[in-house]
Amino acid sequence: MTAALHVRNVGWATRGAHIVQGVSLDVQPGEMLGLIGPNGSGKSTVLRLLSGILAPTTGEVLLAGQSLRALPRRALARQLAFVSQMADTQDAIDVWDAVELGRTPWLSALQPLSAEDGRIVRAALAAVGLEHKQRSAWSTLSGGERQRVHIARALAQQPGVLLLDEPTNHLDIHQQLSLMQLVRGLPITKVVALHDLNQALACDRLAVMRTGQLVAHGTPQQILTPALLQDVFKVQVSELVDPQDGALVLRFKPL
Amino acid sequence: MLRLILLSTAALAVLAVAILLGVAIGETRLSPTVVYQVLANQLAGAQYPVDPIDQGIVWNYRLARALVAASCGAGLAISGVILQSLLRNALAEPYLLGISAGASTGAVLVSVAGLGAGAISMTTGAFFGAVCAFALVALLAHAAGSGGLRNSAQIVLAGIAGSQLFNALTSLIITKSGSAEQARGIMFWLLGNLSGVRWGDTLLTAGVAVAGIAVCAWHARALDAFTFGSESAAALGVPVRRVQLVLLLVAALITAVMVSIVGAIGFVGLVIPHAARFMVGVRHRRLIPASALMGAVFLIAADVISRTLIPGQVLPIGVITALVGAPVFAGILLKGRGGRA
């Protein structure tokens, strides 16, 4: 099975500083890959390199076998969608229009929206559960709803790969849970940068970043070992099992 | 499609009415019959006997001026739309890029410092001043951002720096070599002055305005994509750098041409986009034509008012746009809507 995204020895430097270097990994189609690491480890940068927003200074990223550099932007935007951390606006845009923006890479400059496009937008809204708020103004939405609009917009792009940069930041706990559940349920390849290590448990695979380098990747069980957690995150961990459903839960203690 | 045709027709009708009013109302009283007869003579080949002075006033003075006012208003308004959308700043407006300040410096260099000894007109001087100032600001922003427009604050600050510099130069030239009479001539130009425009200017300004609107309309979808920032636009497949470059150049060029012909008329680029958003929403497909139309009508009205408010005296048009624009802006802010949450 060819990798959805093939990252080959990718690095990014600016003003003489290497922010990211020597990152190589494969993102398997349909999986949810969690990108974890402490602050400043380069997670956001890696995500941007994967999305094509940043061009790597070394190495390359291949999307379904094609280098991102070679793909025209619109073609790229049709296969890959990126949701950044805090995309906000002061404009009085409504939910429908915000999601409709996702059709941009599919429409040429003067082409109006077709019925098919409308259907896709509606489907995206349904997927995130915001159909009833189609005409609500952006300013009236809660943080969680706003994130869901961003995800709906990304879905409207009909991508094969979805990249999310810490989507649950600044959200209430119930919003965090429902959002992650939503993301998990999407039938496309997902790469999610995460802060919360308990959320990381739900990913298919994890990639751990430290000071710009990939230090480990594998299943959560393989990765979230006490040794690694102590080394990278500087915490002690106890693994617990929830008696209700047998799920693994991590409890963290300072060193 | 039908809706589009109906809307376009309605818009053009509104514009035509505004232009007609601009032609009929002016410094001196001309009866509507005379105005009608002149227009009929010129446009429909009618043979009404009209005093040649009245004919010249209606056709060469007032009509040319109304068309230039419409073009300038439309041009400045869509420049404002471009800048507010690209820079994600509700207070952005064409003069932010230092263009107006540069134009003033160019104009005073010609008329007060005597550069060119009467061979170069103020308009030419103003245009080159505007272009120089913008080039300087762009270079400064580029250098500050180490090669990109990643942060719109850079260009705003660079524009402020450029404006301050060129405004200081203008003041220096005026105080150093200007008599009261010269300072007065410049003052009138610095606040906007449509009195010297003739048909040649009409062709230039109308051409630039129409071309500018066309380019903007082409980029309507791209401008929408900037709603959540330039990174978001890039993620949607918009060639961000290219779009920013093209549209900023267009805005700068429109502004430079307009300012060099009619002087610095403020508030149009700032207020009209807000008023338009208030009426038609934020989608650029509607916002751009709406802003253009509202800008055109606004400036025609301002020109008429500037000529008729005080009998026998013509006020600078920039005074009128400020006097009207400021309260309107305040009203929009207070109402809470107006395209900005």
Add this chain to the structure above:
Amino acid sequence: MPIRRLAFSTLCAAMLAGAAFSASATEYPLQLHNCGHTLKFDKAPASVVTIGQAGTEMLYALGLGDKVAGTSLWFNAVQPRFKAVNDKVPRLADNDPSFESVIGKRPALVVSQFEWMVGKEGVVGTREQFHDLRIATYAMPSDCEGKNNLSGADGTRTAAYDVNALYKSVQQLAQIFDVEARGKALVDELRQRQAQAVAELKSSKLQNVSAALWFSSADLAIDPYMAGQKGVAGYMLQTLGLRNIVTSAEEWPTVGWETIAKANPSILIIARMDRRRFPADDYQKKLGFLKKDPVTQHMDAVKNNRIVIVDADALQGSIRMVDGMEQIAQAALRLQGAAR
């Protein structure tokens, strides 16, 4: 006996002459009121610096060229008859001089043509600044009487320009410098020439002649600077019996061509000057514009070539003003003659 009568008459004549001369000698200490200030002179000033061509040429006309230590603020070349004198006088600045350059000449008196040069908001300085240094200042009444220089770009005349302000300047300066006879002679000459110009026009029975005076414009097609009602140029038109179609009270208001064309004055007066700051400074360009502009070309004055050209320096409140009036009168008469 005849010799004695001759001697007696001669003596009388000499005494009379002496009396006449002594009667016109200034009595010092002299006290003058000038534009809101009281000036005191113990003797004729030893030296004077002028700011403004009108004051400069007035002093030259009074034969006081050797007392002028420095000149400034020139609008055009000095009158040819004063060239020799002027060449010996240092020019401090073509435009406004600095305060220090003026006091550097250590004058006893500064003569200022405009209040915006030396006055409450004076570019060179305030009158008090000079008085503090014991330098007297004389502000020419033409610019301060009946005029509010704090409003309007060139100041707004509250009362119409009065030529007596000009005569007053001559008389007061003559008094200050103890040359009253010369002053009187100059004033008489100006009065007589003006009266002659007016009389000639009156006798020609020009009826209902309206006029407009175009000074210059910031840009060729832009609203021009025209002579207003109450300024010096307006006074000239009025005295000559011409009706100024511009109704504004300002000295040089901007009036739209539309208004001027609709008013359709009988004659148009345009200014000729050496300055080339605005394209319209060149009177040839003014003529070209008038003939080509789609509105102005239909004006009666343009169609029938009733355009008078007058020197710009003759349009100020100075001794040249009467030159301007003579020029306008002559040209108007010629036009009238040509029309018949």
